[in-house]
Amino acid sequence: MPLLILALAPNLYGEGMRDASLKSADKLIAERQFDEAIRILTEYTEENPAKFFQAQRRLRKIILLRAGYNTLAGELLDVLTNDPDNSEKILDLTRRLEEVEPAQGMVQQFITQVKELALFGYNRRLLEQIMARARELLDQGDYIAALNAYADGLEIYQSEFFAAGYGEPINNRVKSSLVILTDSIKTFSGIVTPFNNAIAGLDRIGDQSGGNNLSRLRDFYTRLTPLMEQLILLNNNIAEVGNYFDEQLAQFRQEDPNLGDRNYLSFTSRIVFGRAGTDIQEGMLGAVAGLWISVLSQFDMVLADNTEQTYKNAYAALERKNYFQARAQFESVVAYCTMALGFLTDWDRFYQGQDFQTYEYFGIEVIAAKADEYLRYVSLSLASTSLMETGPLMEQYSRLSSMSSTALESWQRGAMSTRNAMAIEADMRSTCRDLAVKIETVLESLNVTGEILLSYRSRLSGEEVHYASMENALTLFNEMDMNIFNLEMASAVREYTIGNGDLRQRIEAWENQFNEANRLFVGYSVSNINEEYIAKYPTEALNIFVRLDQGSAQGLTDGKDLLARYGEEIPRFITAPQIDRLFLDARALMARLEALRTRSLPLEETARTQSAQAEAFRLDGDRLYQEARTALGRSNFDAAREQVLRSGEQYDASLAIQESTELRRTRDTNLIALGTEITRLENEAIIKEVRGLVNTARDTYFDGNFDRAEDYLVQARTRWRRTNVEDDPEVSYWLTVVRGAMSLRAGRNIPVTAPLYAEMSQLLSDAKKNYDDGIRLINENRRPEGIAKFVDARRKTREVRLMFPVNQEASLLELRMDQVTDPSAFTASFQRRLTEAVSGTKRGSVESFADLQNLAEINPTYPGIRNMVAQAEIDMGYRPAPPDVRSLARSTELTTAARSIIDRNARTQFPIALEQLNQALVLNPSNSQAMALKDRIQAELGGGGSVILSSTVEREYQRAVQALQQGNTLAAMTIVQQLLQDPRNRNSTRIQDLQRRIESLL
Structure with missing residues (x-):
């Protein structure tokens, strides 16, 4: 009999599970609504006494769950009595109670209050730990780590806040504020190293005054300025978030006076502003301010020291009556102060939005x-x-x-x-x-x-x-x-008795000599037809300095004799105001003469050194010129080009020190001629190399390797630009063809560089898995489940195709699912899809071309489909159409016309012939006669690019390069455009390359 009961039990239980009342009771038990479940089970037992066993098992489960609830409740009361500060355990027990059975009435209110207080205590200790750890990092000067440590606290109370029902506008504003904080942390992490690097070397600037330090400090300030602007914006953004949190929290407290700090905004405000009453500013703003102060205080100190010392030196110079030096240094003081006041304004802007x-x-x-x-x-x-x-x-x-x-x-x-x-x-x-x-x-x-x-x-x-x-x-x-x-x-009673005219006149004459020599030494502006530049003449200045040295030495002896005569006067006379004044005047003249010699003697030595240096540069230029000719004789074009350029640099260096009309003329004549010869001979070699690269690129292209074909063509274009200003039309034509074909492939596969590569790859992987699972389930005769997997897979492929409409993997997966889901319908629709895809390619539709490729992939044996794809490739510009009879004839006609010009050696018509040959190659890319004639005529033309610039143009070219290196792209472009106004400069590959570099930055 027991065996019979056990055997019947599954059937009885199965019938019970199918009973609606028992199903409702099971659902209520799962949802922890025990009272309602007991009511239903009680009624069920009364109505179905024969099925008491099924109801009894569910009642026993409820009893066991409630017994567990009582146990947890007792444990909670014990913790509240004996360990009330154990917020973490209290929080865990309240959550477990709610998981067992939701409380009602006062019990629920009590549990909710206990849970809120425990959560507040737990979160408050967690926040204090974060604040303490971040403070340690601030004290260590690790501001990035401190900021990230503060950011850890942004999660505290966050989920409770968004679940509190404050409304979508407030939630959205808080979320956007958190995004600002998160973005600010990322931005700050990228600023710290550049900000510290911006003052690298500042400690090597002493507190001596002078324009050198002023310029160097300005450079530091210039480097600091954009970084300060970023920090100011970042700091103000963080402060604005903190202020919003405080304002919104104040409104919440008005609505709920008992709220206190048990709110996410209170905690995040503390994270932003830090703890009150500390010796330094804490919080996220404190981390940003820590970096600001640690870096800028160093700059502040050096700036202050230099300003004070410059003022002291200026005032000392003023007391020495060195007015020229004093004024210059006072001007530096004003410049320092202007910089400092602007710097202090930056500090004020940094703390805007904060309560300072x-x-x-x-x-x-x-x-x-x-x-x-x-x-x-x-x-x-x-x-x-x-x-x-x-x-x-x-x-x-x-x-x-x-x-x-x-x-x-x-x-x-x-x-x-x-x-x-x-x-x-x-x-x-x-x-x-x-x-x-x-x-x-x-x-x-x-x-x-x-x-x-x-x-x-x-x-x-x-x-x-x-x-x-x-x-x-x-x-x-x-x-x-x-x-x-x-x-x-x-002035009414005083009369002058003695003058120092003779010595004064002689000093003035020597000063005039010095000025003339200094003018030659420093250089003066020289204008010619094309430019204006500073010409320096240290050799000529040296001759004047030598004469000045000899004459002023005698004047110094005479002046000492004059001062000796003043010293022989009796005391009462020499102390008379008028005599004392003249005595001081005589001493001033002597100081003036000594100062003149002090200035002239070092300049004399420098002029001597520069004169010798200019000659050394000239000789080195001669040597490099000969080496360039030798390298050209060996057909070593790179060495020849480098040496001729270096020769020009040495000649220009010599001319920059010592102007010489003869050297300038020799430099421009010889170097330009040699540079032209280098370009001509190198161009012949490049023509052959480019021809080989173009032919290889064409073969590679027709083999379907577009990336490799593009590489060959880019290499050909680069080599061509070595000696030619304008790009070769044939290379440009094939680049256009290849890149057009490449563009048709864009989007078929998702490149790893795509911003959504990771997400799309995951979606495709999930879709493929769902597809494989669906196939497996269908093969196991579980078709509904398999079709459901297909639905999931199609949902993911559609997400992919929203971003990449022609993605091959997603499209093929959808076609395969269509084919498996309803093979007969797929076969019936295949011809329609194929017709629509072919028709679309006639209109140039990228999507239609992608569909055609997918159909060919899914059914490669379909009659004629490969021919359809080949014709679509031509229609879409995937590959050029084979030349027809008319194109071949026209190509031959153009080739014949060009040959006539070449045979007649009509050089003025060579550009026309070159254009004809380029057209012939477009019409028939395999026209070998046109290729040969084109290479021949290009060799005859000798290459359009020049290597060497005239000294005048070279100076402007270097000025443009310097402007570009300094980041002043607009100034660099202005200079280049001025140079290109002269037709002779348009053939310079160097100027053209520089223009391309500048344009890439604009």
């Missing part, structure tokens, strides 16, 4: 941390702008003094009347007054601006502060004002 204190100075917002620097640079700039004017004012004061002396001396010699002498003194006093007004105007401006500046600074620090630069300027101008006043007052 700012001040407004002179209508400009300045971040508080940089306010003192800003005011210091403003004071330096204002003071330096004023102080650079002291030189002209002091020189004017000196001229006034000498005017008075000259008038008295002329009066004593009887060369000037008293009236005229007095008028000169009156004019001098008037001029002094005018000069005093200028000084007082500057003083007034300094006082007013200085008071404003100091008031700003005092408000900033709460104490009275003075800027030394402003003090220096005020002191200096006050002294000048007093000196001018004294000169004006004394």
Whole structure:
């Protein structure tokens, strides 16, 4: 009997499973709706007492599940009582309870609150761990790692937030903000190394003043500027995201005052802005700011040191009365300050959108941390702008003094009347007054601006502060004002008794010699028909410097004798203002003479060196010229070309140092002639090489290897451009044909370089697997399941064909599925599809051509299909049509006409013959006579490209190359276009190559 019950049990259970009530109960149990399941099972038992066994088994399952629920609930209460801070365990237990059975009413409310508090505690500790780890990375200066560490916290509370039902607009805004943060991290990772590299070598810049450091710092600033702009944009984008999170969180808190920090936006705001009250800025903004400060503080320090030192040197030069040097250095100070103020503006823009204190100075917002620097640079700039004017004012004061002396001396010699002498003194006093007004105007401006500046600074620090630069300027101008006043007052009574005219005149003559020699040494602008350039003459300058050295040496001896006579005067006389002034004037003349010798002697040695160097360059140019001729004799065209170019470089280097009309003429004549001969002979070799490459490319093309054919043709074009300016029409024609054929294959296969290659390959792989599974299932007589697999496969192939409509693999897979699904319908539709595909290729449809290829692939034995594909290839431009009788006849006719021109040696008509032969080869690519005649006539023409440029054109060519290397492509293109306006330059392969390089960058 038990065996009978066991045997009947499966049948009974199968009947129960088919019962609707039992199915509903099973579904409710699976969904954890136990109460409703118990109700249904109870009713079922009452209505079907014979089937009590099936219902009882389900009730027992419910009891066991609820027993587990009670156990979990007891464990949760125990943890809440004895280990309330164990958020992770509490969170796990609440989730497991909800998985067993959803609670109702107050129990559900209690579990939800416990779960929320546990989740908040767990997430808060997780966030603190992330913040602590990121802070360690910030302290180590690893800003990329710190930023990525902060980014790890972006997942905390994220799923709960998007499931909270805040609405699609808010969810979309938050998602887009997260994209901004993610993109910012990627961008930041790419900026860090270039940003650090941008200041490489900055530590080698000392704090000495001068234009060299200014230029170098400008170069650093120029390199930093685009990177700073990226960081500013990136930082402001991150801050904008953080501000939005805070604003949206504030609205949520208004709606739910009990929300507190239990929200994703609160956590992400902390990730963006960091923890409050730390000694450095933290968060993602802190990581970006860390890089900004670590790099730019170095630049800031070097810039500040150079600015301060330049100001000190400028003021020292001013005190030494070296006005030229002082003005130049004060101008450098102003330039430094301008750069620094712009740099500080960058700091302000960097912190825009963040809650940092700012001040407004002179209508400009300045971040508080940089306010003192800003005011210091403003004071330096204002003071330096004023102080650079002291030189002209002091020189004017000196001229006034000498005017008075000259008038008295002329009066004593009887060369000037008293009236005229007095008028000169009156004019001098008037001029002094005018000069005093200028000084007082500057003083007034300094006082007013200085008071404003100091008031700003005092408000900033709460104490009275003075800027030394402003003090220096005020002191200096006050002294000048007093000196001018004294000169004006004394001009009525003071008379000059001694002059230093003789020494002065001699010094001026030597200075004129120096200026002339220096003009020759530095060079001056020379204009001819085609250009204007700087011509230098160190050899001629050397001759003048030698004469100047001899004459000034005697003048130095005479000047020392004059100063010795002043030293012999009695003390009371020598201390008289007028004598003291003249004594100082004599010393100034001696200093002037010594300064002149100090300047001339090094220039004399440099001129001697440059003269010898120019000669060495010229001799090296001669040597290289002979080597180029020797290499050409060996048919070593590369060596000949290189040596003739190097010869030109050496000649040009010599001419750049020492201008020589004879050398320039020799250089242009000999090198251009040799370059032309190199091009002619090399062109003959290239013609043969190109012919071989074109023929090989044609054969490769007709074999169906388009990529290899293109390689041969590109190689042929490159070799042709070696000696020719214009591309060979035959090469260009076949390149067009080959690339047209290649374009028809585009999209049939997905290249690995395609952006969607990975996704498409996966889809095709999945589709192929579904297809194989479908075939297997159909072969196992499980056709519905197999057809379902086909449906899945077709869904994936259609996704592929949305992006790549003519993809071969996807299309063939769909055809095979059609063929398997309904073979008779596929066979019936095959002819229609074939007709439509052939018709489409007549119209040039790429999709139709792809369909035709697919049909030929799926049914290669279909009668005549290969001929259809071959004709479609011609219709689509896949390959040229075989020449017909008319084309062959026309090709022969053109060849005969060209031969007539060649046989008559009508060289002026050679271009016409060349055009005829090119047309003949298009009509009949196999016309060997046309090939031979074309190669012959091209050899006769000798190649259109020139190797060597004239010295004039070479200089402009190098200027264009330099502009291109500096990134100024527009300037480079302007120079090239100017060069190409001259027909003689259009045959230069170098200029044409440079134009192509520039155009590729525009």
